[in-house]
Amino acid sequence: DTGVSQNPRHKITKRGQNVTFRCDPISEHNRLYWYRQTLGQGPEFLTYFQNEAQLEKSRLLSDRFSAERPKGSFSTLEIQRTEQGDSAMYLCASSLSSSSTDTQYFGPGTRLTVL
């Protein structure tokens, strides 16, 4: 069990550029979540996958955001035409739905800075 990993850990980009983040969940976990955390706030839910199906999206996830989990393993989160308001920590979590307690384990996050 190597835990949830996220890459890159830090990303600095200019306004208007596209960025993509990757999340590798714990290997047997079938559920994967994306959250966003801004300074001084708790994480806020963005979207959720069960296997490869994206089952829930928050209203926070504007049309510029897209997430995929093509083979039910790793996931990517892409932000198109980045804005300064997108600057935040993007956290990925995974869980196992078949367990009696569906506990989410978080990765270290990707910190995005939009200049």
Next chain:
Amino acid sequence: AQSVTQPDIHITVSEGASLELRCNYSYGATPYLFWYVQSPGQGLQLLLKYFSGDTLVQGIKGFEAEFKRSQSSFNLRKPSVHWSDAAEYFCAVGAQTGFQKLVFGTGTRLLVSP
């Protein structure tokens, strides 16, 4: 809708003293409750969780929390704080059915003085 309130933004505790961090939640049914800890620039580490049964739950690093349904609270406690406990602590609530979108509080930053 689910919500979590952590009324204390900052708390300073002397090393060796006891700690209690407050968490109040709003949820229409029996919730899943969690405490996570976050060190600067890092992700979230699970400290403990409540799903059912004994309302006093034990976690890692000597932490415990008590679920009080009548007060809609899930306060985190530790009898003796260590300098390494300085971090940000988040309480979260999730549904017991369906998928678990966690709703987090705004966090409490713990400072430990020597």
